[in-house]
Amino acid sequence: MEATAAQAARTNGRPPETEAPASLPTRLVRGVASQIQRRIPAADLDERDPDYIRENLPTAWLLSSLWFRGEVRGLGNIPETGPVLLVGNHSGGNMTPDTTVFTLAFCAYFGVERPFYQLAHNLVLSMPGLSFLRKYGTVAASPENAHKALEAGAALLVYPGGDWEVHRPSTDRNRVDFNRRKGFIRLALEHDVPIVPVVSIGGQETALFLSRGDRLARLFGLDRMFRLKVLPISLALPWGLNVGDMLGHIPLPAKITVEALPPIYAREEFGNEPDLDEVYDHVTRLMQDTLDAMAAERRLPLLG
């Protein structure tokens, strides 16, 4: 009797509905989501392998120099030693050529001996065939991993814009868009490390990005299941119409230029308890100004 009353209360007096079994597509998506969650590697900074990086520098150099005609400036702005938070704008869909070009330049300039980690979306690290990224120091984007890397005295590369920025439409290719994410500032303040903005251009010319598909992502519940805010739609090789970019694509050989700016010491510049919005606006303003200048240098898309 009590159980019946409780049931009636839960259903607001209406007769209880029998729970309908999930539809096949929903079950499929949930199944894939749980598989992916299982595949996300545990945080382990020890997986970075300097010898592996050194042995693969020539391959990265070939890709960066011949395909992307990479040009990296201002590496001298990055403090020579100690922990540092490198904050980049992200471009090029899931292939992210700017990361390849910058990682090569950083490892060649400072030596593979300097610990250097990059935060990446969980999906990237759980993709079959991409486990080698962990040897480069790529770890799943989580506050825990970021703290561990900075506590270890490493340089840490983060892309606050993440999937939101990397899949922005080609029409916004010269726009820094972190979607007001300020976690990187809290991280820098907590560890009292300098922020070095790293601005890149050219990545968004490696395919024709039509839409982020953020509404589609919400419709399919991708945010809840995969932490994905977008379901991007692009025209890319070899697929033609490319929805989701889950299998990646062949990036067009656009010239990639990257520039590291002078370090920002938030507490020195904004006081002991800086206003996050103020620091955010300062960092993004500097990056946007640099990106505008770099865009003005480019004469033609792709060719640079």
Added chain:
Amino acid sequence: MRVAESLEVSAPPEVVWKVISDPTRYLHFLSGFTRWEVVSDEPGGCGARYKMLMRVGSAEIGGLIEVVEWVPNRELAWTSITGIDQRGRWRLRERARDDGTVGTWVELRLTAGVAGSGLFGWLAERIAAPTVRGHLRRSLQQLKRQVEHEELRARAAARRRARAAAS
């Protein structure tokens, strides 16, 4: 990759040695090099260490190097401690010239690579070699010009002093 370039400088080996044994002057004549910085207590001699970088394609390659041979007016060689595997050598030899003056044959060698990098490493070295060779050739030409101009200025100063003394 093993790259070597050489030329003859119209100055005695001691004058050339004075330039190449001074790491603070390297960036004034080395072409394509973006860094040559002393990181040891001693700026010269066996055991001196430098941080050097050279722009090749999309990256600045190099690392920490240590001088392993230091024979004044003849040989200066280094090997890498960190960064890519490399060995470099300056080789100076005296050359008597027809006009009775003494010149110096200068050779700059660089052997660089990454052990264990396989086929792509081999390919990258072949593609990078012409760029590195160009850097070395231009560096030698700039060294020659710098040394010979200094030598000309020194001789002119000596002539002026001699004339002043005679009058």
